[in-house]
Amino acid sequence: MRASSLYEPLLSEIARVEEETPDTRTYFLAADAIPWRGTYRPGQFVEVSAFGVGEAPFCLSQSPTRAAFIEVTIRRTGSVTNRLDTYGAGDLVGLRGPFGNGFPVERARGKDLIFVAGGIGLPPLRSLINYVLDRRSDYGDVKVFYGARSPADRVYKNELAEWRRSPDLSVVETVDRPDEGWDGPVGVVTALLKGLKVHPASTMAFTCGPPVMLEFVTAELLRLGLHPSNIVTTLERYMKCGVGKCGHCCVGHHYICVDGPVYNLDQIQRLPEAP
Ligand SMILES: Cc1cc2nc3c(=O)[nH]c(=O)nc-3n(C[C@H](O)[C@H](O)[C@H](O)COP(=O)(O)OP(=O)(O)OC[C@H]3O[C@@H](n4cnc5c(N)ncnc54)[C@H](O)[C@@H]3O)c2cc1C
Ligand code: FES
Structure with missing residues (x-):
């Protein structure tokens, strides 16, 4: 480079x-x-x-x-x-x-993967989902849960339809406000996780979305038995330089632009202030 x-x-x-x-x-x-x-x-x-x-x-x-x-x-x-x-x-x-650091693709190898995205939180996860699909035999079961305000607010509509047709992953979507053509679930994305059967020791979850969604999704994933180090998210801070020079993104001694933006829950809980 x-x-x-x-x-x-x-x-x-x-x-x-x-x-x-x-x-x-x-x-x-x-x-x-x-x-x-x-x-x-x-x-x-x-x-x-x-x-x-x-x-x-x-x-x-x-x-x-x-x-x-x-x-x-x-x-x-x-x-x-x-x-x-x-x-x-x-x-x-x-x-x-x-x-930035990017997702821990090596640590995820061999594991079952759960992706939970809200709204504009799908783009970073989409990069990883397609990466996993292109190395399908390296990973276990793949489940995608996506929530949006309305059917029109869903990004990647064509790709979501392709993923739904694919035998390589399962996709469940929900919206807050359905329209006439919507025949899927209605409500918050967290509800889709309730009752999910997982093997906690061999499952990693990747989440991205609004802070309030992340709070509830994280609680649900912990309830399912996932270890905090296996719950991964990507943080948004105000950033300018991207290279650890300007200090705009600092949390304590952490430069989110260099050390992050991807963190697991274990690491987030050890940050000096809530991000
Ligand atoms: C690592 C990282 C990845 C991102 N990826 C995406 C992405 O894939 N797609 C996308 O649409 N956006 C993404 N964002 C957010 C995006 O950077 C901001 O929306 C953008 O900087 C706004 O710039 P602007 O000049 O248009 O808005 P400004 O005029 O700078 O701000 C408009 C409004 O947005 C708020 N705002 C600006 N930046 C942020 C921020 N980082 N967090 C919270 N509020 C903010 C401001 O307070 C203001 O209210 C990402 C941010 C980070 C840090
Ligand atoms: S954005 Fe400048 S130090 Fe992180």
């Missing part, structure tokens, strides 16, 4: 954009000139710049095993994301990274 891709944005052209929900899009960025394509870890993130506005961190939402493009899925919230929302095929963005 060239050191410069950590400090200087590399130019990447948007090849295409997919509208995921009314406020979220996936950007497919040309990967040919990106030296780290195919070599990053699921759970790592990049800083994407909209020139003249600024840059912001986003997780790499596709598995490194599917390296045709660098994919980021971005929800509009403020200045950078609103500018990116005006971009389309042929426009250029800057890319710095990849940053």
